[in-house]
Amino acid sequence: MVDLGKGLRNALAKITGASIVDEKAVKELVKELQRVLISNDVNVKLVFELTKEIEKKALDAELLKGLSMREHVVKVVYEELANLLGKDYKPELKKQRIMVQGLFGSGKTTSVGKMALFYKKKGLSTALIACDVERPAAYEQLEQLSKQVNCAFYGIKGETDVKKIIKYALEKTKEDILILDSAGRSAFDERLTEELKKIVDAYNPDKKFLVISADIGQVAGKQAEQFNNSVGIDGVIITKMDGSAKGGGALSAVSVSNSNIAFIGYGEKMEDLEPFDSKKFVGRLLGFPDLETLMEKAKTIAEEQQMDPEKLLEQELTLKTFYEQLKAAKKMGPLGKVLGMMGAPDVPKEFVEQSEGKMKKYESVINSLTEEEKNDYNLLKKSSTRIQRISKGAGVSVEDVKTLLREFEKAKKMMNLFKKNRGMRGKIEKMMKSGNFKLPGM
Ligand SMILES: Nc1nc2c(ncn2[C@@H]2O[C@H](COP(=O)(O)OP(=O)(O)OP(=O)(O)O)[C@@H](O)[C@H]2O)c(=O)[nH]1
Ligand SMILES: [Mg+2]
Secondary structure, three states: OOOHHHHHHHHHHHHHHOOOOOHHHHHHHHHHHHHHHHHOOOOHHHHHHHHHHHHHHHOOHHHOOOOOHHHHHHHHHHHHHHHHOOOOOOOOOOOEEEEEEOOOOOOHHHHHHHHHHHHHHOOOOEEEEEEOOOOOOHHHHHHHHHHHHOOEEEOOOOOOOHHHHHHHHHHHOOOOEEEEEEOOOOOOOHHHHHHHHHHHHHHOOOEEEEEEEHHHOOHHHHHHHHHHHHOOOOEEEEEOOOOOOOHHHHHHHHHHOOOOEEEEEOOOOOOOEEEOOHHHHHHHHHOOOOHHHHHHHHHHHHHHOOOOHHHHHHOOOOHHHHHHHHHHHHHOOOHHHHHHHOOOOOOOHHHHHHHHHHHHHHHHHHHOOOHHHHHOOHHHHOOHHHHHHHHHHHOOOHHHHHHHHHHHHHHHHHHHHHHHOHHHHHHHHHHHHOOOOOOOOO
16 A cells, blocks of 8 residues: 555646646546555545546636646645645633543543644643543653653542542642543444543543544544534544554544544644644645745746756856756755656655755855856866865865866856757756756755
């Protein structure tokens, strides 16, 4: 089974890599998306509705508005996926009472600790209340977590009456955010409903969150309904989104069950929790955290830097303009994301880091050049004294300077070749217009 994010990125890479984006390419993309989503446990009916919508909008020229066909298609996929996942959650930063409910091992206690840390980081005082009166070591587990995130803790060891514990906690607490941990069950039943009702009566919570583990997939929708019909829920926390191929199923099922996703847990550490933000979530799945911003940037930078192939080819390539072009690419954000957007999925981390490091070195080298040298590369070509001087001035090795010069030479040769060879020029222009070109040496 393909990992959801990777599958989606690969599907999109086909579009960004296609020489022309037409109806056929869109249909192929749609087919691929269906395959990826279904193999990731998303409801089949939902998948077909979604992909129908994507196909319709992708082929609707009216929506193009200043984007290339390629950008437009990527944007449609991104927006429709975000739509599928439902509303965002914006946690209110004010005094409130929160409680969690859910089945055994769904991640309730962990999520309680994570939320405490989340609100603490926002500057609110937080306290945990131990109301899991079923599991023997539940009290100690929560107390331990409270120490770990450094917040208040209320509980009565050995007490089995949740009302007594809540009364005690409410009398003592002065904190802004109260978060109550409750007991799980192996399955939803009457006894659990009774216990939850007692808690709700005594505690009068502002937020009742249901905690569901992502690895149960589409069953998540049914669970959300069951709990909602019991004491009601104000949102769902989906845990274990890390390393679960069924995550897509859980997410989509919850959002169509009329429940909103409140938080996503994606690891065992206390930091691994985020309020649900559908666009951010999809952006991350697709490999670019903020696709809209990135697209905006890519567009304005292309305009600013005249990355129009015609103009690029007219411009004399000097060390200075070469660096300007590299910088333009860098401005778009971490290289990995830019390359991702240009159709290279899952760029290896080492490659990205190396290139970022290389850019810093290039920058120092360029800054150590005289104006003369910037405009006339031949001055450097055979002068080892100049190269020595630059290496010292830039604080990089002689080899680094030579590498930059080699790459520049390559770029220059390439440019000259394009200018001479009309056929080749046509090809490269197409490639550049498609946004699918590589900068030399990167
Ligand atoms: N990988 C991963 N593990 C998680 C996540 N959330 C919780 N866990 C792990 O899941 C296990 C169960 O978590 P708990 O928080 O104890 O679950 P619970 O719902 O309180 O369980 P009971 O109290 O027994 O009903 C623990 O080993 C947690 O570390 C998550 O987002 N990602
Ligand atoms: Mg627990």
